[in-house]
Amino acid sequence: MGSTQPEFKNPATTSLLELVKSRRTYYGLKAESPIADDAIEQIVRDSVLHVPSSFNTQTSRVVLLLKEEHQKVWDIAINAMEGLVAAGVVPKDQFESSTKPKLNAFRAAYGTVLFFVDFESLAPIKEKFAIYADKFDPFATESNAMSQYLVWVALQSEGFGANLQHYSPLIDEQIAKTWNIPASWKLDAQLVFGTPTSEPGEKAFAPIEDRFKVFGK
Numbered sequence: 001m002g003s004t005q006p007e008f009k010n011p012a013t014t015s016l017l018e019l020v021k022s023r024r025t026y027y028g029l030k031a032e033s034p035i036a037d038d039a040i041e042q043i044v045r046d047s048v049l050h051v052p053s054s055f056n057t058q059t060s061r062v063v064l065l066l067k068e069e070h071q072k073v074w075d076i077a078i079n080a081m082e083g084l085v086a087a088g089v090v091p092k093d094q095f096e097s098s099t100k101p102k103l104n105a106f107r108a109a110y111g112t113v114l115f116f117v118d119f120e121s122l123a124p125i126k127e128k129f130a131i132y133a134d135k136f137d138p139f140a141t142e143s144n145a146m147s148q149y150l151v152w153v154a155l156q157s158e159g160f161g162a163n164l165q166h167y168s169p170l171i172d173e174q175i176a177k178t179w180n181i182p183a184s185w186k187l188d189a190q191l192v193f194g195t196p197t198s199e200p201g202e203k204a205f206a207p208i209e210d211r212f213k214v215f216g217k
């Protein structure tokens with residue numbers, strides 16, 4: 001039996017799922033933007049403001065960095081990695097042949113969104129709902145990830161490519177210093193974006209039947 005595509009009542013649902021399907025990791029990026037900086041800012045603002053959080057705790061904190069400000073993030077990462085090479089923690093040839101070109105590729109993009117979580121702001125609610133106390137930190141990270149995903153999808157919808165990076169804690173101190181980030185903001189992820197210069201790699205999917213079940217249809 002061939003399966004037919006179900007119809008949605010709202011065409012926006014089809015568009016939304018198309019965007020979800022087309023979002024990929026793009027590593028080849030250049031410092032050009034298909035849209036105005038204000039439009040990028042709107043995407044990020046809305047993704048912070050409207051993404052849900054547990055008990056509406058609103059724990060995500062986000063910094064949008066464009067052009068030269070974006071490049072500083074990756075200069076910080078390169079400097080930090082060079083420190084590890086100098087300390088003998090990372091082999092020099094590995095840094096030169098692999099890590100440095102990768103970091104320079106991020107630097108060549110148009111912008112970086114820094115995603116932080118303010119875990120400290122959860123202290124009062126942890127006290128109020130002691131029974132859930134150990135759940136609030138993971139909930140906050142999950143909410144943060146929702147914002148990351150939404151920005152990723154929306155930027156790609158506007159013609160950007162993006163990739164998600166995790167250079168914390170290596171870069172935390174210099175990031176905080178450079179942009180005067182409050183001490184309670186804990187860096188989680190860096191979303192690098194720019195105009196794509198190459199296609200994403202092949203992606204394999206495990207059978208959906210092994211990952212999803214439906215009952216009562």
Ligand SMILES: Cc1cc2nc3c(=O)[nH]c(=O)nc-3n(C[C@H](O)[C@H](O)[C@H](O)COP(=O)(O)O)c2cc1C
Binds near residue numbers: 026163164203
């Ligand atoms: C929670 C999470 C963490 C990730 N961390 C990294 C990362 O640190 N560096 C990186 O290059 N890609 C990272 N990725 C990207 C994944 O490797 C990528 O999304 C996955 O291989 C599927 O490919 P696609 O994004 O093209 O669909 C991360 C993705 C997720 C969802």
